[in-house]
Amino acid sequence: MKPILELRGVSKKFPEFSLDEVSFSLEPGYIMGFIGANGAGKSTTIKLIMNLLHLDGGEIKVFGLDSRQDELEIKQRVGFVYDENHFYEELTIKEMTMVVAPFYKNWDQQCYQSFVHRFELPEKKKIKTFSRGMKMKYSLAVALAHDAELLIMDEPTSGLDPIVRSELLEILSEVIQDERKSVLFSSHITSDLDRIADYITLIHNGQILFSEPKDQLLENYILIKGGHDLLDGRLQPYLVGMRENQFGFEGLVTNKEQVQAVVGGKAILETPTLEDIMLFCTRGKVV
């Protein structure tokens, strides 16, 4: 199937940071969790996709179209939710929508109204009086009202309470029922992605460490906890990262069967969370 989003060798240089040959792709009908620590390059990548930054190298295709040459056509079919509000705080959402809606050819006012009603957004109050959650919901209503096929979300859940976060995840699960649609969801709150993501892409220091199906990741990696006596070198080839404390160690390993053979019954082996995988893959060995 043709990817809905494809990045090939994307690079961007800043004086103190650079994205280096970033490549990954997302097919229709899936949610991709784009994870990484603060400053890893998630927002820079998203800004490059949205053409808010100029590319230094590489290529970005959205719906098979060139992100630079076919920018306006692509943006007709893309919805976005950013970590900060960029709507005019002095306007009401009714006024804001009056300005934004005419730019979308597929704007569906009925669909928009249904989301405004569902999210209980007051149409006549200024956006500056909205809570962070309400601002995010308004962005989402705008993104969904023009039948966006690709939703790009940059840290949409940061600073939101668990109830609003849960609501958002429910809506995304509904959106993805339409198999034409995909979501790129950047976050460092990996518990959200544990629930809804189909693919996980991890970025660290401007480089992609992996981009794989979530289930495959959770099968490939094992969380191991044991005593210091197990650190005799035999685990070394399988260790992705670990940390030691006075009681023993905790680490992330690959090759479950071989690790089991090495440690026997002396260690606890558990399925890791995405947070464990992100932590150990990016930190390596911490003593």
Add this chain to the structure above:
Amino acid sequence: MIYLVLKDLMLQKRMLSMMFLYIVLFSFTFQSIPDGQFIAILVAVSYMFVMMGCAWEDKNNSDVLWNSLPVSRWQIVGSKYLSILAYVAMVVPVYWFVSTAFTLLRIPVSTAPITWWGIGAAMAEVFLISSFYLPVFFALGYTKSRYWNFLLFFGTFSFGSLIPKVLPEPPSWLQNLQNAPMEIFWACFSGVVVLIVAISFFVSLLLYGRREF
């Protein structure tokens, strides 16, 4: 693009009371130049609205929004120039209201009458000042461009009247133009203004195209 202008007007409508206040204030300030009072007020207030329009963009970091929507950069740039017309059109009725109120309330402030010539001249002047400001705004954003803005705004009003005294005699072709029939003079003047605005627009577009957000 018309919706971007509409957005500017919706943001500015909250400043309508300020517009009244400025017009009252400038009516006193510019009493000493009865011939140019109407034009000076129209220029000063309209240009202040151009500045405020730019400040709103900066305050809301709205470049990220517009550049994420299916809106081209030429539309974003063009709307700021088009908004100038809308601002002047907003100021004229408010000026009429204030000057009428002065007369009815017998407030001892003389106000110049509204004339088409005055509206045209003021519009040309606001376009001219904005043409020197907007490329800097589109290149650097409002915060970094405000010193240039300050210089332009106060320079126009403080030193504008000194220019004829400082400059040498105008060249003969310019003197001929001054003596030409009004239609020819205005056609030439309008042509020069349109040319400057067009150059300014393309420079703004070029600089804004290079911006990153």
